[in-house]
Amino acid sequence: MRRISRLPLASDVEGAMAAAQARLNSEIAGLLPEKWAKTAGAAWDHHDSGAARSTLHAMAGPRQCRMYCCDSHGDGIDHFRPKSTYPGYTFSWPNLLLSCTECGRYKGKEFPVDDQSQPLLIDPTVDDPWAHLDFDPETGNLVARYDPVHGCFSDRGEEPVRQSRLDRREAVARGMQKALRQLHERVERALADPRTTADRLIADLHQIDEYGLVVWCFVGSGRHDTPLATLREQLPSLWAQCVSLIG
Numbered sequence: 001m002r003r004i005s006r007l008p009l010a011s012d013v014e015g016a017m018a019a020a021q022a023r024l025n026s027e028i029a030g031l032l033p034e035k036w037a038k039t040a041g042a043a044w045d046h047h048d049s050g051a052a053r054s055t056l057h058a059m060a061g062p063r064q065c066r067m068y069c070c071d072s073h074g075d076g077i078d079h080f081r082p083k084s085t086y087p088g089y090t091f092s093w094p095n096l097l098l099s100c101t102e103c104g105r106y107k108g109k110e111f112p113v114d115d116q117s118q119p120l121l122i123d124p125t126v127d128d129p130w131a132h133l134d135f136d137p138e139t140g141n142l143v144a145r146y147d148p149v150h151g152c153f154s155d156r157g158e159e160p161v162r163q164s165r166l167d168r169r170e171a172v173a174r175g176m177q178k179a180l181r182q183l184h185e186r187v188e189r190a191l192a193d194p195r196t197t198a199d200r201l202i203a204d205l206h207q208i209d210e211y212g213l214v215v216w217c218f219v220g221s222g223r224h225d226t227p228l229a230t231l232r233e234q235l236p237s238l239w240a241q242c243v244s245l246i247g
């Protein structure tokens, strides 16, 4: 999972979505909640979502990273807050993400919240996924991050792992392990080349980073593994510059 910057929609597209939302709101106003799903679904199906989809594709980057797992299989627009229970978010641009087929199917209408009604799922356009998730290089799985201060695993890590089954997605796991090997190879070349600059190294790593693992390598638990730990010990100044570039 990787952090994604949300791009703005063109103003005419934003306007058309606002108008569609206003129409839906007036339809929903007189309905019982059990009718919301059908009404919001029909409104969404009749709306031309092509421009929103194109903008989501642009946000997904050259490797077309799907936003809950970084797989690239499938092309669904997912409503982070499901339109069946939150019809007021049906045409809300910040509520739309690009989902792979599996994540879309597993998520369905589920939207767990905490006791403050805040989402327990990760929106990668808002949240830093690595604040809640960890990566297990042995299995290639994403797992909930352990918080040593509170002595427990992050709720906001456990829920997305459970819901999107991130701890048993073989294709994603293999892809992440391969991506990590490529990142490690690039770091090993940097260790062997005294001309390496932090700018060049981080730019190269981002270029090959399909799964957002660069952040995990430098500020997550990946920093404890070879060759990252070696880079930190042997070239502490370069290491510090890399960490500040990742921010």
Ligand SMILES: [Zn+2]
Binding pocket: 066, 067, 068, 069, 070, 071, 099, 100, 101, 102, 103, 104
């Ligand atoms: Zn997915």
